[in-house]
Amino acid sequence: MLGGYMGYYVIVGVIALVSGLVSSKLKSKFKEYSNIHLQNGMSGAEIAEKMLSDNGITDVKVISTPGMLTDHYNPSNKTVNLSEGVFHQRNAAAAAVAAHEVGHAVQHATAYSWLTMRSKLVPVVNIASKMSMWVIMGGVALMATTKIGGTVAIIGLALYGMGTLFSVITLPVEYDASNRALAWLKAENVVTPEEYTGSEDALKWAARTYLVAAIGSLATLLYFALQVFASRK
DSSP: OOTTHHHHHHHHHOOOOOOOOHHHHHHHHHHHHTTTTTTOOOOOHHHHHHHHHHOOOOOEEEEEESSOOEEEEEEETTTTEEEEEHHHOOOOHHHHHHHHHHHHHHHHHOOOHHHHHHHHHHHHHHHHHHHHHHHHHHHHHHHHHOTTTHHHHHHHEEEEEEEEHHHHHHHHHHHHHHHHHHHHHHHHOOOOHHHHHHHHHHHHHHHHHHHHHHHHHHHHHHHHHHHHHHHHH
């Protein structure tokens, strides 16, 4: 298979490099926009609570979670989890993150189709992600001695494909949450034009981390698919 798995390691290396660069840029952007203090004096938690209220959502709690860039919305217990910095800070970066996570809560409340689809995939992906690579590699190894190896490898590809599908579906979910956040920040005059520019740029770089992940997953899937089907000839 093309010098063992050399092609796979090249793909992983390239994606890891690009991902690292985007992640580094994201952190620098958040550090930069953390220095743009909001004129309204609101914290990330206060912004999140206001956006929830403005959207008529009363059953979602805003809580603090440890770590940096660990912010997320949990649909299972309806909580907007903001990292400690975002929860307490009063700057453009915190405003962007807080509003983005509430954007997911709004998606949930309005049954946004892409979020619903992604949520349904979570249990499957949790299992598939742990098994797919082992099944693919095991199938490829068996192909040299038995016909069943090809079938096993294809099953592995299908499992890996579920993870790739999840990554792709995540893109519209994340971009839509950012669009909802930015639209609300502007419409409600929560931020000044300068603060808005910082929030918009921060969310743009955050979205790129998901884009890189999706491209990497798709590239890996295509690589293994080509190798498996070429080996079956």
